[in-house]
Amino acid sequence: MLNGTRMNNDLEERIRMYRTPVQPQYKRRRRQKPNNRFPKFLLFVGIVLACIFAFVNHQINIGYTSGKAGIHSPIDLNFNFSPRRQNILLMGIDVATNSANPFKGNRSDTMLLISIAPYGKNINIISIPRDSKVYLAGKNKVDKINHAFAYGGARMAVKTVEETFGVKINNYIAISNEGVIRMIDTLGGLPIYIEKDMKYDDYTAKLHINLKQGNNVLTGKETEGYLRFRHDSYGDIGRIRRQQWFFSALLSRIKDPTVIVKLPELLKIIPDYIQTDLSGYDLAKYLGMAKNIDSSTVQVATVPGAPSTKGIISYWIIDPEKTQDLMNKMVYRNKTDVEVKDLSIGIIYSPSKTARAENLKQELTDMGIAEVKIQEANNLSKNYIAIHNLDITGDAINELKKVIPQIKDEHTIYDPIGINRIGKDLTIVLSGS
DSSP states (O other): OOOHHHHHHTHHHHHHHHTSOOOOOOOOOOOOOOOOOOOOOHHHHHHHHHHHHHHHTSOBOOOSSOOOOOBOOOOOOOOOOOSSOEEEEEEEEEOSSOSSSTTSSOEEEEEEEEEEOGGGOOEEEEEOOTTBEEEOTTTOSEEETTHHHHHHHHHHHHHHHHHHHOOOOOEEEEEEHHHHHHHHHHTTOEEEEESSOEEEEETTTTEEEEEOSEEEEEOHHHHHHHHHOOOSTTHHHHHHHHHHHHHHHHHHHHHSHHHHTTHHHHHHHGGGGEEESOOHHHHHHHHHHHTTSOGGGOEEEEOOEEEOOSSSSOOEEEOHHHHHHHHHHHTSOOOOOOOGGGOEEEEEEOGGGHHHHHHHHHHHHHHTOSEEEEEEOSOOOOOEEEEOOTTOOHHHHHHHHHHOGGGTTOEEEEOTTOTTOOSSSEEEEEOOO
8 A cells, every 4th residue: 555655745746636537447357366455334324214214204305405304295115226326425514613504614524425236236335534635626726525515515525526536426415413413312322332442522622532442322422422533543544434333333223122113203303413315205215225235245445545644734645546446346346356265364353252263264264265364453343354455346255255154244344454454355353342
């Protein structure tokens, strides 16, 4: 991976180059051995919850500039999903500048590009770091991508993402951080495993985080702190990863029978904190898709790059080549011919998972995997499979899961950045949670 210093030597030229939209590249690849080439946060916070709201109370219809909901006649949930690819931009809004109107003058603290394959076959999610250095649409200036929403609302944010990554955004969903707080409190808290102590105070922003490692039931305000914490060695990338764990915890919470009865109450308050151009009909389509999809097949990634090392302003410097590869794979679903048996696989595990790790290594070896390494580690937050080699397809991982049942339910993360990287091509993480 390119380091930050090298990227900044030609930063302005690369930023100018990156204004050219990323288009799918259909090039023939020679078969070769893999080489060294990373939530699910607000996607289903917006989509799944909104769909459930539509199901519970017939229909929600939210306009482009309105955060209010209108109740209409019942709708049929038996839909044929679109034969075209659907890309949705999902944003979490930091209500700091204008608390009276969360969708005016505030920045997007979280930005996700959700790509849904034709006919709803599968879902891929790409996290866009809030500090990504890009040209803002219509302003012809370099800035952080999260400023686009503050300057021009959803329209500018959508246009900036389209111009930066060369993808068409079909719809958007924005939810304020106050909406997340109210949502979690209404649900009665969020059970989640916290991988380490988190302590941080920002008196200006009125943000106070004091969370302890272990299993917790977070209040709405504590959940906000968990999602916004980034004061460790991983910075914003660690924060993005925690947003992905939030997704899993929220889905589990919603499925709890004691929580389902609270959804009508949630329906009454949440429309004030959501802005979207999706109709109730569209939301119901996503409900029909989401209820049938296996969450372990949802693949997530983070836009490749590195933090800047020069200047007083912190930026995430996007790596154009790796981002091109990621878009080809996650949005356009390009496939390659990497053989599973040629992979170099690592297993990193908590001390309590030693036996499971050793058994998994033996199973992979028995499959004929070229290289399997294992390593013990502490403070592992969740079980997941991290793919470092972007040539590896979801089909290859699904093939691996079929043969190795003990990893069949684990989530997949494209992680060229290499957090907790043990294998050259992919790493299986076995946590103690």
